Amino acid sequence: MLELFRSMIKEEWRMHSSFFGNRGFALFPVVIAAVSLLLSLSMILFGRIVSQTEVLLGLHYLFLFMGCMVGGFGLLGREVMNMRFGQLSLLAYSSRTLPISERLIFSNFIVKDVVYYFFLYVLPFTAGFAAGAVFVGPHYSFVMLLTTLFLSFCIGLSLVFLLTTIYANLGKKALLVILLVPVVFLLFLRGTGSVSFYALPPLALYLEPSVDAFLTCLVLILVPSVISLIFLKMDFPQSQKHYPNSFSKLADSMGFYGYSPLMAKDYLDFSRSGGGPGKLVFSFLVPVAVVWLFLPQLLQLVPGLDILVVFAVVVGMMASTMYNWLTEFDMFGSYSFLPLTAADVMRSKLNSYSLLNLVPLAVVLFAVLQAGRLQDLLHIVLLFVAVSMYVVSVTVYLTGLNTSFTLYSAGNFTTYLLAIGPVMLGLVLLAQLNFQLVLASAILVPVAGYVLRRSFVKWNL
Amino acid sequence: MISVKNLSKHFGTTKAVDNVDLHVQKGELFGLLGPNGSGKTTMIKMLTGQIRPGSGEISVHGVDVLAKPLRVKELTGIIPEQENPPSFLTAEEYLHFVAKVRKLKDIEEQCDWWFSYLDFGEQKDVLCKDLSRGTRQKLMLSQAFLHGPDLVIIDEPLINLDPLMQRRVKDFLKDYVKKGGTVFISTHILEIAREICTGMAIIYKGKLVFSGRMDDTAIGDRPLEEFFLELVC
Numbered sequence: 001m002l003e004l005f006r007s008m009i010k011e012e013w014r015m016h017s018s019f020f021g022n023r024g025f026a027l028f029p030v031v032i033a034a035v036s037l038l039l040s041l042s043m044i045l046f047g048r049i050v051s052q053t054e055v056l057l058g059l060h061y062l063f064l065f066m067g068c069m070v071g072g073f074g075l076l077g078r079e080v081m082n083m084r085f086g087q088l089s090l091l092a093y094s095s096r097t098l099p100i101s102e103r104l105i106f107s108n109f110i111v112k113d114v115v116y117y118f119f120l121y122v123l124p125f126t127a128g129f130a131a132g133a134v135f136v137g138p139h140y141s142f143v144m145l146l147t148t149l150f151l152s153f154c155i156g157l158s159l160v161f162l163l164t165t166i167y168a169n170l171g172k173k174a175l176l177v178i179l180l181v182p183v184v185f186l187l188f189l190r191g192t193g194s195v196s197f198y199a200l201p202p203l204a205l206y207l208e209p210s211v212d213a214f215l216t217c218l219v220l221i222l223v224p225s226v227i228s229l230i231f232l233k234m235d236f237p238q239s240q241k242h243y244p245n246s247f248s249k250l251a252d253s254m255g256f257y258g259y260s261p262l263m264a265k266d267y268l269d270f271s272r273s274g275g276g277p278g279k280l281v282f283s284f285l286v287p288v289a290v291v292w293l294f295l296p297q298l299l300q301l302v303p304g305l306d307i308l309v310v311f312a313v314v315v316g317m318m319a320s321t322m323y324n325w326l327t328e329f330d331m332f333g334s335y336s337f338l339p340l341t342a343a344d345v346m347r348s349k350l351n352s353y354s355l356l357n358l359v360p361l362a363v364v365l366f367a368v369l370q371a372g373r374l375q376d377l378l379h380i381v382l383l384f385v386a387v388s389m390y391v392v393s394v395t396v397y398l399t400g401l402n403t404s405f406t407l408y409s410a411g412n413f414t415t416y417l418l419a420i421g422p423v424m425l426g427l428v429l430l431a432q433l434n435f436q437l438v439l440a441s442a443i444l445v446p447v448a449g450y451v452l453r454r455s456f457v458k459w460n461l
Numbered sequence: 462m463i464s465v466k467n468l469s470k471h472f473g474t475t476k477a478v479d480n481v482d483l484h485v486q487k488g489e490l491f492g493l494l495g496p497n498g499s500g501k502t503t504m505i506k507m508l509t510g511q512i513r514p515g516s517g518e519i520s521v522h523g524v525d526v527l528a529k530p531l532r533v534k535e536l537t538g539i540i541p542e543q544e545n546p547p548s549f550l551t552a553e554e555y556l557h558f559v560a561k562v563r564k565l566k567d568i569e570e571q572c573d574w575w576f577s578y579l580d581f582g583e584q585k586d587v588l589c590k591d592l593s594r595g596t597r598q599k600l601m602l603s604q605a606f607l608h609g610p611d612l613v614i615i616d617e618p619l620i621n622l623d624p625l626m627q628r629r630v631k632d633f634l635k636d637y638v639k640k641g642g643t644v645f646i647s648t649h650i651l652e653i654a655r656e657i658c659t660g661m662a663i664i665y666k667g668k669l670v671f672s673g674r675m676d677d678t679a680i681g682d683r684p685l686e687e688f689f690l691e692l693v694c
């Protein structure tokens with residue numbers, strides 16, 4: 001059992017380090033620490049308008065949000081274990097031949113992932129942040145902060161794990177109901193003002209340490225996880241299903257698009273993988289809902305920020321993660337013996353990506369309507385489209401078709417942050433100067449086009 | 462049909478393919494033999510433009526593979542070693558996918574022929590990821606011939622098939638060559654080569670140790686195994 005766990009950890013390490021060398025991967029946490037150090041130091045500027053408790057609030061929800069983003073373990077059962085690498089040779093997969101239950105293997109797999117997230121993100125982030133705080137003023141207890149941020153992350157993760165497991169058991173029909181639960185919950189919270197935000201147990205634990213608060217955190221993590229593990233669908237869908245040939249018609253109906261056969265394949269992969277619609281809900285809509293809930297809270301701290309602008313930027317950035325979904329089932333190796341170039345495959349993925357973007361677009365439209373700002377519709381939509389295109393172009397340039405894990409190299413990740421961070425901040429600032437300046441985001445569209453053209457050259461063999 | 466000069470490919474310190482010269486005539490059923498890890502797959506990937514060689518020249522169909530890898534893939538039927546058709550299409554859909562990528566029309570009859578010849582029609586509506594290895598290999602064989610290529614390059618074609626299906630595939634390949642096609646296969650199973658190949662090359666640790674016709678006097682009537690051991694020891 002412990003041996004299996006150790007081997008999985010080793011395997012994951014080797015897989016990453018064989019890609020970018022030990023150093024590239026090992027330095028990744030250093031980059032995270034540097035970023036959080038900078039963030040912490042920026043409190044010299046913002047410390048006057050934001051109190052320490054508000055900073056803590058932000059940090060804990062950030063990690064809750066991250067947990068939500070990565071918690072979709074229940075979606076694919078066993079497949080989630082190898083989908084990121086598209087290989088069947090992983091331990092998690094091959095150890096099915098060992099005399100251990102799949103549930104145990106899967107539990108190991110999840111714990112392994114959590115351990116990795118801890119060392120890749122939580123620990124370096126907290127270290128950087130606490131170190132920065134030493135220079136700025138307010139004192140943070142490092143051990144305490146590390147604990148509560150990690151708990152926050154785990155809560156987000158285990159809650160979404162539970163939701164996805166329910167989904168896997170009840171099937172697509174239940175999707176709406178499952179989605180409604182968190183939305184209703186969030187709507188309910190939205191009305192109650194900021195006090196209820198501080199009720200987040202890990203945050204409460206940091207602010208007022210008590211055994212009770214700690215136990216509450218543990219219960220919130222363990223109960224959903226254990227339930228999920230008990231009801232986990234190992235093979236989803238269960239039986240060998242038979243499908244009629246829907247490919248040809250689909251490809252023909254997409255004929256007006258370039259690369260219609262590849263897009264039709266993307267579509268079928270996406271919708272049949274069990275992850276498809278579920279993924280859209282759990283890896284996109286639920287996190288968006290968390291942002292939507294939390295953004296007004298954050299922004300009231302910084303007076304004058306335009307919520308819709310920030311929302312459009314954030315949704316645009318989150319939309320770009322959907323490009324991963326399209327690449328994670330695929331390796332170029334599956335096409336390299338056909339008359340296709342890597343650039344062809346990338347272009348087809350981008351076509352599919354633009355179709356998928358209809359969902360975040362709808363979310364943005366909904367937000368505009370909800371805010372009653374129909375007159376700003378064009379600006380906000382333009383902003384969203386430009387951000388989504390730009391961020392995805394940077395992703396494609398840096399990672400090609402290996403998106404979900406090539407970003408874990410220190411170099412790539414730094415470039416990613418530098419290419420995206422300042423631009424996004426700049427857009428928000430411009431909008432604050434004068435709302436009409438949002439139109440300047442249009443310039444990102446040709447920039448994205450240029451970056452993509454460069455990517456096609458870069459990633460061609 | 463295939464002409465290779467001074468071809469090399471190194472992975473770090475591993476010389477996967479080391480300065481190989483090779484010529485295959487039209488109409489041959491050519492076998493590339495060698496034990497596991499001797500460089501066969503690397504060789505085939507270079508021949509078909511899937512990876513770039515470290516150095517050397519390759520021409521297939523008279524096309525310079527380095528300059529026009531896509532053209533070579535268009536003209537050739539290729540079956541890679543790892544049978545990995547995209548996972549969430551059914552077997553039948555996968556054949557249609559390949560046909561669409563290759564811009565072919567009306568392939569239903571061909572598909573049906575393959576389904577019955579290799580006896581996997583019952584699984585044609587099952588997702589590729591749920592197919593057994595053998596069935597995937599059958600699928601990959603079928604896709605390589607859809608566009609009627611006059612050269613097919615196959616990496617370990619029979620490895621997952623039962624004896625009956627091996628027989629059918631061997632018969633099909635022999636027949637295909639008789640009708641004017643050219644076949645290049647790699648295998649580490651020597652008997653297969655003896656049975657169906659007209660010419661062969663043996664590589665060992667990346668180096669070409671023999672190349673010639675199957676009826677070469679150097680081989681004589683000996684079992685190939687003996688000849689092979691003599692070469693590499």
Ligand SMILES: Nc1ncnc2c1ncn2[C@@H]1O[C@H](COP(=O)(O)OP(=O)(O)O)[C@@H](O)[C@H]1O
Pocket residue numbers: 472475476477495496497498499500501502503504
């Ligand atoms: N992508 C790669 N990276 C590093 N080494 C490789 C790679 N591909 C093949 N090799 C090495 O090259 C040698 C030849 O491998 P391969 O061509 O697969 O042999 P064969 O197909 O004859 O079994 C082996 O030692 C193998 O480990």
Ligand SMILES: [Mg+2]
Pocket residue numbers: 498501502503542616
């Ligand atoms: Mg091989």
